[in-house]
Amino acid sequence: MSDFINQALLGPLELLGRQVLTVLPNVLAMGIILLGGIFTAWALGSFSERLLRVIGFDHFCDRVGMNAALLRGGVKTDPSRLVGRGIYWTVIVMASIAALGALNLTPINQFAQSLLAYVPHLVTAAVILLAGYFLSNFVSQAVLIAAVNAGLPPARLIAACSRWGIQVLAAAMALEQLGIAQHIVVVGFGITWGGIVLAGAIAFGLGASDLAKELLERRLINRSKANPDDDLHHW
Amino acid sequence: MSANLTPLTPPTEARIQEIGSAEVLVGIPSYNNADTVAHVVRAVSVGLAKHFPGRRAVLVNSDGGSSDQTPAIVARTAIDFEHLFIADQQSILHRIVTPYHGIPGKGSAFRTIFEIARRLNARACAVVDADLRSISPEWIELLLRPILEEGYDYVAPYYLRHKYDGTITNSLAYPLTRALYGRRVRQPIGGEFGFSGALAAHYLDQHVWESEVARFGIDIWMTTEAIASGARICQSFLGAKIHNPKDPSADLSAMLTQVMGALFALMEKHEVLWSRLEGSQPVPLFGFTYEVGVEPVHVNMERMVLHYRQGLTDLEPIWRQILADDTFAQLRDLQGTSNTDCRIPDELWVQVVYDAAIAHRKRIIRRDHLLKALTPLYLGRTASFVHATQGLTSVEAEQKIEALCHTFERMKPYLVERWQPPAPQPAAPALLHHTSTDAGGDHE
Numbered sequence A: 001m002s003d004f005i006n007q008a009l010l011g012p013l014e015l016l017g018r019q020v021l022t023v024l025p026n027v028l029a030m031g032i033i034l035l036g037g038i039f040t041a042w043a044l045g046s047f048s049e050r051l052l053r054v055i056g057f058d059h060f061c062d063r064v065g066m067n068a069a070l071l072r073g074g075v076k077t078d079p080s081r082l083v084g085r086g087i088y089w090t091v092i093v094m095a096s097i098a099a100l101g102a103l104n105l106t107p108i109n110q111f112a113q114s115l116l117a118y119v120p121h122l123v124t125a126a127v128i129l130l131a132g133y134f135l136s137n138f139v140s141q142a143v144l145i146a147a148v149n150a151g152l153p154p155a156r157l158i159a160a161c162s163r164w165g166i167q168v169l170a171a172a173m174a175l176e177q178l179g180i181a182q183h184i185v186v187v188g189f190g191i192t193w194g195g196i197v198l199a200g201a202i203a204f205g206l207g208a209s210d211l212a213k214e215l216l217e218r219r220l221i222n223r224s225k226a227n228p229d230d231d232l233h234h235w
Numbered sequence B: 001m002s003a004n005l006t007p008l009t010p011p012t013e014a015r016i017q018e019i020g021s022a023e024v025l026v027g028i029p030s031y032n033n034a035d036t037v038a039h040v041v042r043a044v045s046v047g048l049a050k051h052f053p054g055r056r057a058v059l060v061n062s063d064g065g066s067s068d069q070t071p072a073i074v075a076r077t078a079i080d081f082e083h084l085f086i087a088d089q090q091s092i093l094h095r096i097v098t099p100y101h102g103i104p105g106k107g108s109a110f111r112t113i114f115e116i117a118r119r120l121n122a123r124a125c126a127v128v129d130a131d132l133r134s135i136s137p138e139w140i141e142l143l144l145r146p147i148l149e150e151g152y153d154y155v156a157p158y159y160l161r162h163k164y165d166g167t168i169t170n171s172l173a174y175p176l177t178r179a180l181y182g183r184r185v186r187q188p189i190g191g192e193f194g195f196s197g198a199l200a201a202h203y204l205d206q207h208v209w210e211s212e213v214a215r216f217g218i219d220i221w222m223t224t225e226a227i228a229s230g231a232r233i234c235q236s237f238l239g240a241k242i243h244n245p246k247d248p249s250a251d252l253s254a255m256l257t258q259v260m261g262a263l264f265a266l267m268e269k270h271e272v273l274w275s276r277l278e279g280s281q282p283v284p285l286f287g288f289t290y291e292v293g294v295e296p297v298h299v300n301m302e303r304m305v306l307h308y309r310q311g312l313t314d315l316e317p318i319w320r321q322i323l324a325d326d327t328f329a330q331l332r333d334l335q336g337t338s339n340t341d342c343r344i345p346d347e348l349w350v351q352v353v354y355d356a357a358i359a360h361r362k363r364i365i366r367r368d369h370l371l372k373a374l375t376p377l378y379l380g381r382t383a384s385f386v387h388a389t390q391g392l393t394s395v396e397a398e399q400k401i402e403a404l405c406h407t408f409e410r411m412k413p414y415l416v417e418r419w420q421p422p423a424p425q426p427a428a429p430a431l432l433h434h435t436s437t438d439a440g441g442d443h444e
Helices: A002-054 A057-063 A066-072 A079-102 A106-149 A155-178 A182-207 A209-221 B010-019 B037-051 B070-076 B106-119 B137-150 B167-181 B197-205 B218-228 B252-269 B301-314 B316-322 B325-336 B346-362 B367-372 B375-389 B394-410 B412-418
Strands: B024-030 B057-063 B094-099 B124-127 B154-160 B193-196 B233-240
Touching: A002 A057, A002 A079, A057 A066, A057 A079, A066 A079, A079 A106, A106 A155, A106 B252, A106 B301, A106 B316, A106 B367, A106 B375, A155 A182, A155 B301, A182 A209, B010 B094, B010 B106, B024 B037, B024 B070, B024 B106, B024 B137, B037 B057, B037 B070, B037 B137, B057 B070, B057 B106, B070 B094, B094 B106, B106 B124, B106 B197, B106 B218, B124 B137, B124 B197, B137 B154, B137 B193, B137 B233, B154 B218, B167 B218, B167 B252, B167 B346, B167 B375, B167 B394, B193 B197, B193 B218, B197 B218, B218 B252, B252 B346, B252 B367, B252 B375, B301 B316, B301 B325, B301 B375, B316 B325, B316 B346, B316 B367, B325 B346, B346 B367, B346 B375, B346 B394, B346 B412, B375 B394, B394 B412
Parallel strands: B024 B057, B024 B124, B057 B094, B154 B233
Antiparallel strands: B124 B193, B154 B193
8 A cells, every 4th residue: 555655645745845946946036047147137228228328328319300200200218228138038049948948948049049040030121120210201301302402392202212212122121131021021021122122213214305415415514504694603 | 841742744843943932823723725725924024014013923834634635725825015015024033834743633733833832932923714715914913012011911802793693692602601610701602812922831740632622622722711710801993704614514513513612611720710710700891993894694584493392303312401490391381482582582591591500510411412402402592582683773682692691690590500519629629820900890
């Protein structure tokens, strides 16, 4: 009877106890990592937010049009807080992955490794999108001013095309970086962009041949004939 | 002598050693001016021989790499003095023809001229553009004599111009400079100047030669720096200024950017000085003034108004950032008017300029974008000026400009209030040895 109790009841319980004792340090480690991660995330997030406020990051974003863009997208939080929250959640995700890794379970380890391997691509894609956004703003503003100063009636259309052209290019590059439908994105972008350029060239060449001729003459032959009916000397 | 010497080419160094010293120096900055430079060299040579026969004189050509033989023309241009009744030419005119180093532009050409003046210990200097067609030998006397014999440090030109010639000067450079610095220099961006050797050395000691001043904006910089340094300044009446035509419209935006950018940058540098000044003083004028008919200037006013209207529509988001709400609201009210009634009055134009200066200082948007975005506004204002002065004589048109200047001065508190006050500092020291009291008190 006692053998039966030892083998049938205590044996599995002892095995379970051993397994629990084996896993317990890992679970404890996971808890510690999670707690440490949460604290680090809170500290880093708060510190970054305060630092950005001190150095005038919100004002800078306002100047480059980021605040207006965020408002257009329905985001009313100021940029410093956004960055602070971004850092907080990034650390939380990293800490969670590290905590899961502490359990030392093969499927979770594999998942964590693949997730970590993807992070550089995510960061690169985010940087590309951000750079594309800033560049598109800068270029479209410069194009708009130059087009108005040149007296081109569709100035806003030209500026909008330059803005969206750069943003679409940045989005395509970011998607390629993320490995999402790489070939489709590249081919799709190539076809769309090539089509726009070809359509524009045909439209300009056929529909506005006089304008094209005048523009070329003005540029290449004799710039001083640009406004033959106006000889005002501004300087 | 300052330790920071501007680099010169070895042949130029050797030529300076050879010449040793000079009493007067005339500089001609050039770049592809083969058509006109010979006339300028002749006028300068005759002017020096006729008016300063006993003084040791040097002509300096500072060239930006001309491909049309401009330096060679300067070097070989000969003058037949006998036919000009100049028999007693006592001093040989030395010539230095040199390329300049540094950023390409008129400012770098001037820097080389200043450096040569310093090395030669010149007492009086003048610079004249190489594209002038109307320069006469008398210009040299008028630019140099106030320095040599009257003790002035800076001579600004005073031209006879058509009422629509020099609209950037009339609507912006002159009124703003006058309102800010309190001196009525009528042509602050004229192009021809006289200055003392001490002022040339002061210019050289300023750390601006790697900035945009080296490329452009040198004219307004020289005038402003002369006023701000406490130099004694005067003007000389040179008559009509005729020079090779520049493209009348293609580079307007660039021209405006140059002048406004330099004016606004100088406002930041000298904020302690101008924020304390009120009113303005006249500047003495030398030379025999006269009135002649000048060639009519045809103006396409409708095109300028259309340009302004397009700016109001397309650049609205940018103008809203640059201008105060009230200023923009007044501009927007003009949208509903007909082309003939679409006018930017003096007060509104002054508000626009002051708002733009404040936005430039606060870097509301990129500075080059800000300056270029003002082009349609400037054209709108120019159209308004043309409309207001149609049928008026040059004298009557000048009265309109005078009224604009008064508006700039009267509304200066608008600028001072909005310009963030600088930290209390001691008054800027007079960099030269004079005080600017020569014109008598006429503060308003």
